[in-house]
Amino acid sequence: MLGAGGGVLAVPALVYLLDQPVEIATTASLAIVGLTAASGSFSSLKEQTVDLPIAWLFALGAVPLAILGSLAATQVSDTFVLLVLAVLMLLASVALVKRPYQPPESARAPHFIIPIGLVTGFLTGLAGVGGGFLIVPALVLIAGLATHRAIGTSLVVITLASLAGLAARLATVGDLPWLLVAVLAVTGILGAQIGGKLGRRTRAADLDRIFAALLVVLAVVVVVTTLA
Numbered sequence: 001m002l003g004a005g006g007g008v009l010a011v012p013a014l015v016y017l018l019d020q021p022v023e024i025a026t027t028a029s030l031a032i033v034g035l036t037a038a039s040g041s042f043s044s045l046k047e048q049t050v051d052l053p054i055a056w057l058f059a060l061g062a063v064p065l066a067i068l069g070s071l072a073a074t075q076v077s078d079t080f081v082l083l084v085l086a087v088l089m090l091l092a093s094v095a096l097v098k099r100p101y102q103p104p105e106s107a108r109a110p111h112f113i114i115p116i117g118l119v120t121g122f123l124t125g126l127a128g129v130g131g132g133f134l135i136v137p138a139l140v141l142i143a144g145l146a147t148h149r150a151i152g153t154s155l156v157v158i159t160l161a162s163l164a165g166l167a168a169r170l171a172t173v174g175d176l177p178w179l180l181v182a183v184l185a186v187t188g189i190l191g192a193q194i195g196g197k198l199g200r201r202t203r204a205a206d207l208d209r210i211f212a213a214l215l216v217v218l219a220v221v222v223v224v225t226t227l228a
Contacts, residue, residue: 008089010184011128012218015082016225018180022078026128027169028181030070033128034162036188037155043196044152054113054143055156058135061117062124066161069125070168076126082226085127089219092137093212112142117157124158125165136211147207151199 010032014025044050073081120134135157139150170176199207 008218012222022081023173024176026073027173028176029128030162030166030169031181032184032188034159034166035185036192037158037162039189040155040192040196041159043193044155049149049152050156051145051149051153055153057113058117058157059160061114062121062157062161063164065118065121066125066165067168069122070165073126074172079226081127082222086219086222088123088134089215092134093215097212116142121161124161
């Protein structure tokens with residue numbers, strides 16, 4: 001519904017509800033998010049709500065940096081990863097609420113899009129979240145896409161970046177709970193199909209508010225549970 005890929009929900013759920021270590025949770029999340037986003041991408045492509053030129057530009061920066069971020073995640077503490085995630089959620093929520101609705105056409109240029117892809121790709125690999133909660137605001141704010149098209153485009157980028165990050169993680173992380181990953185991926189795909197239909201029937205401004213509110217709530221939960 002929101003083009004976020006689901007990692008922003010999957011990581012806290014795996015850590016706090018299913019008692020998975022942060023390293024395992026962020027790696028499993030990349031698998032779940034990649035498969036779920038792929039399903040959402042397929043639907044968005046059929047509905048023609050994907051801006052493919054922008055998606056490829058974004059992915060050009062995001063995919064290689066997702067691999068680098070995955071490798072960097074092994075060098076920092078779990079607390080650091082979770083707090084970075086919380087800060088990013090809050091920044092993205094503010095950007096969505098205050099965003100301008102008519103960015104300049106020049107904002108679609110590669111020298112704007114690719115650097116944002118680099119940043120979101122790195123954070124995707126680091127925190128295992130797919131980056132959709134950053135990619136959607138960036139596509140709206142920087143590329144000037146309507147929210148519905150930003151959501152569809154985001155899902156394509158998330159698919160590519162998440163699977164690249166996962167490939168890098170699997171080289172360093174031990175066995176994943178593959179049955180749990182499979183269950184969450186299958187149910188995530190079903191949810192993505194339902195959410196995609198609901199999202200296309202919802203006003204862009206309402207989607208922005210829903211997304212922003214979700215990010216604030218999750219950020220508070222992550223901070224409180226991490227520092228408690």
